[in-house]
Amino acid sequence: MEEENTHFSIKDWSLSDRPREKLLHKGSSSLSEAELIAILIGSGTRKMSAVELSRIIIKDAQNSLVVLGKKSLKDLMTYKGIGEAKAITIAAAMELGKRRAMEMPIELPKIKSSEDAFKIMQPVIGELPHEEFWVMLLDNSHKVLEKRNISIGGITGTLVDARVVFKKAIEAGAVAMVLAHNHPSGNLKPSTQDKALTLKLMEAGKLLDIKVLDHLIITQQGFYSFADQGLL
Template sequence: MTIKFLAQDDRPREKFLLKGKSSLSDSELLAIIMGSGSRDESALELARKILISVGNNWNQLSLLSVKDLMKFKGVGEVKAISIATALEIGRRRAGQEVSEKPVISNSNDAYNVFRNQLSDLRTEEFWAVFVNQSNKIIHLSRLTQGGISQSVVDVRILFKTALDHLATGVIIAHNHPSGSLKPSREDMTITQKIKEAGKFLSVQLLDHLIITQDSYFSFSDEGLL
């Protein structure tokens, strides 16, 4: 029985798409890497046979050479290289340290993130930093570009981005090309609108910065949140 005749939930690629990569068994992952089986057995059956031969241990499988893998019926040079390559990628990934994400502890930290993006612009732009529960940055995004005096942000896009990245907090910022740090009426309105919308989605507005060429204004520091 080949993979195309299996129930949809049992097809590794379809299962990957329907249920996510963590739902796949080791043999299903290996079957996807190989892509196909032999005339006599499916990729899934061949994957099970290979894994059983090494005690279902990825570390032991990684010790097999291309020639060792090619001893299994249905595993040619291309499949053997694909398996060895996937295992080598896993080895290198395990050896790399996960880079530490910057943490925003105060308005000055946020300013240091935004100033390279906003301080020297001649037109107004609206940016956002999305953070997790530890206030570590998980995404930085420009949301709008506008004219000299105003850039209107779409609150729906802001929170869609937050939800897409599983953010629990957001810090927004825009620049004033005029050099004025005084919030406009529109700045005050959009800040409150975003703050209230965030309450319903459990995404807290942590601060709103107005950036000029050499300074900034923090809504949080000024007690305006």
């Protein structure tokens, strides 16, 4: 869909509807998601400002940036006033946000609970349409040395080679690890294969003095912890 030739530019908006000025004077945290998106698209249509258009877009995405980030360029371009260039800008911003969440902080995070592990791994695998198996490698203070992808599978499963898992752990000098994989279906219940793999890796870890502290099953909305459930 082509963008209209005439739009309300920012200079035409009322002072209360100018997100750039609001960001300048009050900081980015003072803006709503719709106002931030409005800055990205720059202009609306003859009938509505960029902020009004952005409010419709975010509302249609269930007021969720996660849902908005999953929309295709074609989906975004169904809105009058959103052409290819603006759709690409929104998609690029969503991807930058996702990548920022995935980056490890300079200060090594310390795993004190299953919730800590979930917060690190959910942005990495929680929204994937296929299964992936990852391992977080920890030092003796349970600080994360590395997080490594071990295998990529299909919608219903992935194969994991224990030798690869412990090879990565030894290379990193890890003394403990947290296992994690996602369930694209949203089902948090561990399968028989999940339980068998966990036991296999625990036993292998005992021989190498590398402790398996937990195994998380992660979905977009939540997680299941083997340790919290007393299965380790």
